[in-house]
Amino acid sequence: MKKMIIAIDGPSGTGKSTTARLLGERMNIRYIDSGTMYRGITHVILKSDIKPNELKKIIEIANDSKFEYSNNKVFMNGIDITKEIKSLEVMNKVSSVSKIKELRNSLVDKQRKVAEDESLIMDGKDIGTVVFPDADFKFFLICDLNTRASRRQEEFLDMGYNIPIDKIIKELKKRDEMDMKRTFSPLKKAKDAIEIDTTHMIIEEQIDCLYRKIISNTY
Numbered sequence: 046m047k048k049m050i051i052a053i054d055g056p057s058g059t060g061k062s063t064t065a066r067l068l069g070e071r072m073n074i075r076y077i078d079s080g081t082m083y084r085g086i087t088h089v090i091l092k093s094d095i096k097p098n099e100l101k102k103i104i105e106i107a108n109d110s111k112f113e114y115s116n117n118k119v120f121m122n123g124i125d126i127t128k129e130i131k132s133l134e135v136m137n138k139v140s141s142v143s144k145i146k147e148l149r150n151s152l153v154d155k156q157r158k159v160a161e162d163e164s165l166i167m168d169g170k171d172i173g174t175v176v177f178p179d180a181d182f183k184f185f186l187i188c189d190l191n192t193r194a195s196r197r198q199e200e201f202l203d204m205g206y207n208i209p210i211d212k213i214i215k216e217l218k219k220r221d222e223m224d225m226k227r228t229f230s231p232l233k234k235a236k237d238a239i240e241i242d243t244t245h246m247i248i249e250e251q252i253d254c255l256y257r258k259i260i261s262n263t264y
């Protein structure tokens with residue numbers, strides 16, 4: 046199979062990451078969730094005494110970060126951060142960290158490097174618009190807000206946190222707004238992306254849907 050880049054964007058809770066991961070397994074293509082990088086940096090900032098206005102320090106953290114992925118785990122500078130980056134604290138803070146232009150440039154460089162020598166499926170907010178504008182396939186997943194919130198609630202329950210649905214809805218709304226309205230690389234559908242509404246789809250249907258479109262090369 047020739048080298049290919051598949052970009053999957055959309056708001057949080059649309060099933061992007063799970064779809065991208067399982068699609069990667071089915072197609073035997075490497076998969077990376079770019080959100081883990083923004084979450085990883087946010088986690089490190091939250092753990093430190095760095096203030097939101099200490100831009101130089103924040104950008105240094107991004108420049109010095111090295112992300113590795115294996116067995117569905119995320120490692121930042123050798124440390125397993127898989128669980129930490131899914132916390133409510135990180136979820137609340139990540140959108141204000143990810144609007145910093147220099148931080149984005151640093152992470153986008155790292156994201157592009159991964160695709161230098163191999164095929165890649167990457168999911169995020171700006172993959173089809175900024176990171177890989179020439180991607181072979183671009184998908185934009187959307188989903189009803191309440192369904193997204195219940196999916197997130199399930200994920201939290203699996204991690205042992207019982208978070209009220211109202212709180213999750215509020216956070217998702219706030220994050221959508223910040224991600225869509227930021228100046229640099231806002232969350233938006235690339236002109237040539239295929240939009241898929243996942244509200245009534247189970248995960249297998251989502252994977253099949255993308256897989257069929259890739260295989261039949263229908264756009």
Ligand code: C5P
Pocket residue numbers: 057058079080081083084139140141143168169170171172220224
């Ligand atoms: O996809 P996920 O919910 O893990 O992304 C967490 C946050 O990271 C997003 O809300 C967004 O602020 C940021 N992000 C981004 N660009 C990406 C991926 C994630 O700005 N490519």
